Amino acid sequence: MTDTETTAHGTALVWFRDDLRVRDNPALRAALAHGPTVALYVLDESSPGIRPLGGAARWWLHHGLEDLASSLEHLGVPLVFRRGPAAAVVPEVAAQARAELVVWNRRYGAPERRADTAVKSLVRAAGREAESFQASLLHEPWEVATQQGNHYKVFTPFWKEVSGRDHRHPLPMPRPQREAPDRVPRGEDLSSWALLPRTPDWSGPLARAWTPGEAAGLEVLKDFVGPDTADSALVEYPEARDLPGRPATSRLSPYLRWGHVSPFQVWHAVADRRRAAPEGSAVFASELGWREFAWHTLYHHPDLATENLRPEFDDYGWWTPGDPSGTGPAGGGIEQLLDAWRTGRTGFPLVDAGQRELWATGWMHNRVRMVSASFLVKNLGVHWRVGEEWFWDTLVDADAASNPFNWQWVAGSGADAAPFFRIFNPRTQGKKFDHDGAYARAWIPELGSTEYPQESVDLAETRAAALDEYRSLGQSEGRRRA
Ligand SMILES: Cc1cc2nc3c(=O)[nH]c(=O)nc-3n(C[C@H](O)[C@H](O)[C@H](O)COP(=O)(O)OP(=O)(O)OC[C@H]3O[C@@H](n4cnc5c(N)ncnc54)[C@H](O)[C@@H]3O)c2cc1C
Incomplete structure (x- = not known):
């Protein structure tokens, strides 16, 4: 079937999720090929296990949805915004639109798959067709x-x-639909979702750094x-x-x-x-x-964001907030050290520049992500989950797979992970990858003055403490096996 042809069917509903585009979108293409199309986006914060979005991600989503609505408008496709558990909302909107067909592109997290399976059976039970596609x-x-x-x-x-292997070629831009859908269900106003920060509105630097869409x-x-x-x-x-x-x-x-x-x-x-x-x-x-x-x-491994992929790391003495017994290998003051890491005041310029870049722009360079994560997990002895959660809240690219996967990679507990003894030295890494200091200076205006903090921990001591902890982990493993 060509782009312009539609069969003489009734309405199709295309449910958008992590695929906010009109080009190379197999679900949208299938809907348009079927008949008059209505689009739906569901803000689902209540299906069991769905991870709520972080602040930077919510900012991005708002603008991304505005962009999608405008692209769809050019195609003559109305986009309906609704909030609630997908398994309730999608069948309801399908019924309101009197859709014959409901389509979407697949997601791969366990809670999302559970929600999609429930939607599929409810939609089919109501006598409609449901189909999903590979797109992400x-x-x-x-x-x-x-x-x-x-x-x-x-x-x-x-x-x-x-x-x-072969990878299919991207699908072209669809043509505008010729026939408008009979019924467009009522949607919510995107601004009523309050995805944008208000008090305070910290999104100015994000908006200067990025154009979502x-x-x-x-x-x-x-x-x-x-x-x-x-x-x-x-x-x-x-x-x-x-x-x-x-x-x-x-x-x-x-x-x-x-x-x-x-x-x-x-x-x-x-x-x-x-x-x-x-x-x-x-x-x-x-x-x-x-x-x-x-x-x-x-x-x-659906628990990637919460469980060590290598269970022997369950015995590693990482510190987590609220842990009364733990101080981490850096000694006391771990809460203040964690705060210094978050705000870019550890005294190690590469780490601090990265954390400030993250806070301002919602993004951090990959090399710096690795160094900063290694510093938190190995020198400060803070659990990787704490860093993962911070990144989840602050990254505009916060990704349910890549974020925990990479934190576990750095921590040594993950799939094909960096060996634990690979502890990045932030000073040496700075000399090697930011040798003229231009990156650090760009984010730390007070660098070189007395206002910039002293190094907050002794790198050699904390490294040795982390390695001791790791070695004892090996021994207890050995003991358990013996
Ligand atoms: C602790 C830590 C947390 C991270 N969290 C995320 C995250 O939440 N979301 C995210 O997209 N990436 C994450 N990464 C991976 C990587 O840092 C970013 O994808 C990359 O910095 C994005 O910049 P870029 O698009 O310019 O990358 P480029 O170098 O241009 O790479 C192109 C694309 O490849 C993918 N990619 C590159 N490196 C990786 C990687 N190590 N793992 C997975 N995909 C990769 C990304 O989609 C990226 O856009 C994390 C890395 C670390 C060390």
């Missing part, structure tokens, strides 16, 4: 397995397997991959991507997180640059592979 991952997690039939636990063989995301992608010549940013990506002071990474993460841009669009845009930047396009594609690997890991 290059491969379905259940379709990638080792020869023994298990899921991959190590990235390199995982990526070797999936990067060699599909067109902006595609522009970011286009600028990043550049022309098919040596000028493409991909050429220098393998070296420069580790330098936080250089705009050398794509900054596509929030656009991928919210589905303004699809992994298929990114994959093919990069594949088209293979001639000009063979190494850069391969390294960049493998970063997309880490995103994919994180999601496959979450699919197979």
Whole structure:
């Protein structure tokens, strides 16, 4: 069937979730091909197990939905906003729209899958068709397995397997629908959801740093991959991507997180640059592979945000707020140290610049995320879950898979994780990756003055304490096995 053709069916309802785009959207395309289409977005904060969004994510979502509503309007598709548990709202809106067909693109977290399964059976029980599509991952997690039939636990063989497969080409922009739906159910006013911060409104720097939405995301992608010549940013990506002071990474993460841009669009845009930047396009594609690997890991380990993937780490003496016994390897004052980490006042410029960048813009460079996370988990001895929750609240790209996956990677407790003894030294990392200090100075105006705090912990002592704790973990493991 071509883009313009529709069968002579009744109304279709397309339910948007983490796929806030009109291009390369299989569910939207199926709805438009079926008949007059109504779109729905449900703010679901009450289905069991659904993780409430953090503050920066709520800000992004508000603007992302405004952008989606405007793109859909150009296609003649009304977007209805409703709040409540999906299993109640979606069947109700489908009934109000008298929809014959309800479609959506798949999600992979356990609570979301449970909600989707409930919606599917309720919609079908009401005599409507329901269909879901693959749109947010290059491969379905259940379709990638080792020869023994298990899921991959190590990235390199995982990526070797999936990067060699074919990835479908992105679907084109749909044509506007010719026939308006008969009934458009009443929706809520987006502003009544209070997704934007009010008292205080801290979103000014976020708005200066980002333009949420599909067109902006595609522009970011286009600028990043550049022309098919040596000028493409991909050429220098393998070296420069580790330098936080250089705009050398794509900054596509929030656009991928919210589905303004699809992994298929990114994959093919990069594949088209293979001639000009063979190494850069391969390294960049493998970063997309880490995103994919994180999601496959979450699919197979639904408790990724709360449970150590390697259970031996359950015995590690990490500190969590409210723990009366714990001080962490840094000694006393752990609450103040945690506060200093959050606000970028630890006395270690690379960590502090990163935490301030995060607070101001909702984003932090990957190298700095790794160093800052390692400092919190290993030098301060704070549980990775505490850092994960802070990032969840402050990142505009806060992602249910990539965030816990990477925190566990840094902590050593995760899939194919960094070995625990790899403890980043923030001073050395600063010299290596921000050697002229430009990144640190950009975020810490008082750097070099007496206003900037002294180093808050002794790196060598805290490192040694963390390693001691880790070694005792090994021994108790050994004892348990003996
Ligand atoms: C402690 C910690 C927490 C993190 N939390 C998140 C998160 O909540 N959301 C998130 O999208 N990324 C997270 N990352 C991964 C990574 O830091 C960001 O994806 C990256 O910095 C985004 O910038 P970019 O788009 O310019 O990346 P680029 O270098 O341009 O990479 C392109 C894309 O590949 C993906 N990607 C790159 N690195 C990773 C990675 N290590 N894991 C998974 N996907 C990756 C992202 O989608 C990214 O947009 C985290 C990393 C760490 C160490």
